Amino acid sequence: METSIAPEVTSSDHRELKAAAKAEARRGRDEAKAAREQQKADAKQAKLDAKAEARREREETRELATVARAQERADAVAADVELTQIAEVSAADETALSEDLGRDGVEPGRQHRQDARDARRATAAAKTEAKQQARAERNDARAQAAAARSAARAAQVDTHTAQKHDRELEPVDVAAEEESVESPKPVTEVETVQDAAELELEQDSTEPEPEPDPEPDDEKSIEEGDERERREALDLGGKSAKAQAANAKLAARREHREAKESARLERADAKEAARSEKVAQRANKRPDRIVEPPREPKVSFAERRRQKAAGVQTATGDPDRSSGARRAIAATAAALGAIGLICSVTLAVGALMVAIGAGENNAAYDALSSIADALVGPLRDVFTFTGANADDKEALVAWGLGSMGYLLVGLFAQSFLRSRIED
Structure with a gap:
């Protein structure tokens, strides 16, 4: 009975010790994580302070440069005004001297012109000195701004270096604590991998706060630091055996897929080349037995008849006679067509006058009716009607x-004679 209770007590104590060690390790990791976050916050605040200081210095430098430029402009304007006044005074003195010379006939001295030249030289020297002083002030302001930027950049680099050093040291310390408390088991490796994954997720999920107006160099260094952190997190996660095995398996699958794709492309190219070669050989062996007729331009039926008639005239050897006969036939056809049209119109007008009842006491109708009766001839007696208007x-x-008969006969005779001309 007593021998059976001792192992159970030992196993329970072992579980409690293991749970306490895990809790202690987790508490240590939480404290390290909190310290890391606090260090990040302090570094970010220091970075913001450095940027604010640099921005303030830049603004002061800009203000100093603006004031220097304004002072330079004012000095230049004052120098120009002074030169103008000196020139006016010199001109007035020369005018007065010339007037005195004209009145008295005494040669004036050169002292006034020399004084004017000295005044102009002094003004130019003062203007040059003011420009040099303003340029020196601008150069000093630029140097101060560059020094401030360099200091901010150095502070930022130091901060990133310290963060990197802390991140490199913390996983080693945590692993040492776990090894000192627990025996090496697969559970410890899994927990380490999980912690690395949690650390990576936390680093990816933490979004940087918006910073006002970053400088180009600061922004570049920030991007480099973020990229370095991502690479380190990926390296930390890839150190596990599972990640390495998965990467090796993915690489093997990728290589196998690429090999299959390249082999398939090579087979397709070989088949296409063999098919093209067979088609070329078959085309070379088989001659083309189809003879295509020569293509000629389309010619209308009337044009073909004219060409045929011209060929007949050339064969007979008497083109003048045939052309005279054609002209005679054409004149006859035109005359028959005109006669048929005139007779048809005359009979149509007479029928219209009969239809509208315009023949009562009308001399024109009497003449037209006699002409129509002569044209109709015996056709008048073919149709007989009874009644009052028979x-x-x-x-x-x-x-x-x-x-209608005269019209049709005239048209038919005209077309027939013209066809004879074409024949």
Whole structure:
């Protein structure tokens, strides 16, 4: 009974010691993390203070430069005004001397001109000295601003170096504490990997606060520090055996996939080259037996008939005679067409007058009816009607049909004769 209780007490004590060691290690990690965060906050505040100081110095430098430029402009304006006044006084003195010389005939001295030249030289020297002094003040202000920027940059570099040193030392101390408290087990490695992942997530999740108007050099150094922190976090996470195995497996898969893709592309290129070679050989072996007819421009039917008629005239050897016959046939066709049209119009007008009842006591209708009866001839007796207006009906039908007949006959005769000309 007693021998069975002792192992249980030992295992429970061991679990309690292990839990206490884990809690102590976790508390140490939390304290280290809090110290790191406090150090980051202090470094950030120092950086902000340095930037504010540099900005204040730059503003003071700008104000000094502005005041110097304004003073320089004022000195230049005063020098110009003084030169103008001296020139006016010199001109007035010369005028007065010339007047005295004109009145008295005495030669004036050169002292006035020498005084004017000395005054101009003194003014130019004062102006040059003012410019040099303003330039020296601007150079001093620029040097002070450059020194302030260099100091801020050095402080920032020192801060980043201290942070990096602390980050390099802290994981080693935590691992040493865990090894001193616990025995080396896989659980410790997993916890270390988890802590590294948590540290990486915390570093990625912490967003930098917006900083007012960073300088180009400060911004570049900040970006370099962030990139360095990300690389260190990635290196810390990649030191574990699982991460290395996963990376090796991914690399092997990538190489295998690339090898398969390259082999597939090579096979496709070889197939395409063989297919092209076969097609070229087949085209060289098989001659083209299809003979295409020569292409000629399209010619209309009338143009072909004219060309045929011209060929016939050339074959007979009498082009003048054939051309005279063509002209005679063309004149006959035109005359027949005109006669048919005139007769058709005459009969149509007569039929219209009969239809509207304009033949009562009309001499023109009498002359037109006699001409229409002569043109119609025996066609008038073909149609017979009964009733009061039988004569008018017979005239209307006979003249209307005669008008259409003359028109059709004239057109047909004209087209027939013209076709004979083309033949």
